[in-house]
Amino acid sequence: MPSLEAIEKRVVACRRCPELRAYCAQVGRVKKRAFRDHEYWAKPVPGWGDPNARVVLVGLAPGAHGSNRTGRVFTGDGSGEWLYRALYRAGFASAAVATHRDDGLRLSDAFITAAVRCAPPANKPTPEQRARCFPYLREEFAALPGVRVVVTLGKLADDTVATLVKEIGGYRGARAPFAHLAESVVDLPQAGGVTVLASYHPSRQNTNTGVLTEPMLDAVFARARELADMGALARSG
Numbered sequence: 454m455p456s457l458e459a460i461e462k463r464v465v466a467c468r469r470c471p472e473l474r475a476y477c478a479q480v481g482r483v484k485k486r487a488f489r490d491h492e493y494w495a496k497p498v499p500g501w502g503d504p505n506a507r508v509v510l511v512g513l514a515p516g517a518h519g520s521n522r523t524g525r526v527f528t529g530d531g532s533g534e535w536l537y538r539a540l541y542r543a544g545f546a547s548a549a550v551a552t553h554r555d556d557g558l559r560l561s562d563a564f565i566t567a568a569v570r571c572a573p574p575a576n577k578p579t580p581e582q583r584a585r586c587f588p589y590l591r592e593e594f595a596a597l598p599g600v601r602v603v604v605t606l607g608k609l610a611d612d613t614v615a616t617l618v619k620e621i622g623g624y625r626g627a628r629a630p631f632a633h634l635a636e637s638v639v640d641l642p643q644a645g646g647v648t649v650l651a652s653y654h655p656s657r658q659n660t661n662t663g664v665l666t667e668p669m670l671d672a673v674f675a676r677a678r679e680l681a682d683m684g685a686l687a688r689s690g
């Protein structure tokens with residue numbers, strides 16, 4: 454089973470989607486006016502965080518001028534500002550502000566990854582691109598033995614995790630329809646129950662319109678910690 458470090462190396466070097474690699478590189482050359490002095494990462498963005506994480510967050514894909522610029526998941530755009538502030542308030546991140554992959558921020562008990570690791574045009578990966586990137590998610594989960602809670606950020610991430618769950622035996626009972634704070638449980642022989650906890654994505658579209666508020670996001674991470682602690686109690690009891 455490959456380690457997280459080995460997966461990260463292969464992700465960064467991946468060329469399974471030449472059209473996405475070309476798009477990311479082009480965005481990095483043209484840049485956004487506000488970031489014209491920045492050196493863009495312009496490559497696939499690997500998952501990152503605590504290798505002993507009990508809580509894993511799954512997002513959609515890098516933002517063209519967010520993590521495609523900074524090289525770290527959810528770092529450098531409006532979605533990330535919301536997400537890291539919430540993770541900090543919940544005690545999963547060492548700082549409320551994430552600016553770059555070398556900014557010194559650390560995650561504790563949390564790991565963040567995505568359904569697709571190259572920025573897609575209009576934030577819309579194709580089914581083929583999602584399928585090509587999916588094996589990395591499978592490998593990351595295999596390399597994270599402590600996972601008790603999977604927070605899916607948005608419907609597409611929730612659907613991608615559902616594909617993974619199907620491979621490993623399915624949900625206990627039915628999968629909950631996607632909704633904020635919806636929960637589904639997966640039985641894993643080595644881990645007991647793992648809960649998939651859905652959240653609206655902290656995109657500008659959701660946060661600017663009030664579809665997702667900070668208290669709503671705080672409720673997700675409070676529940677994630679509660680579920681992780683309940684899992685630990687069940688195993689020690």
Ligand code: SF4
Nearest residue numbers: 467470497571585586
């Ligand atoms: S989207 Fe995934 S599979 Fe496609 S090139 Fe990027 S890292 Fe590779």
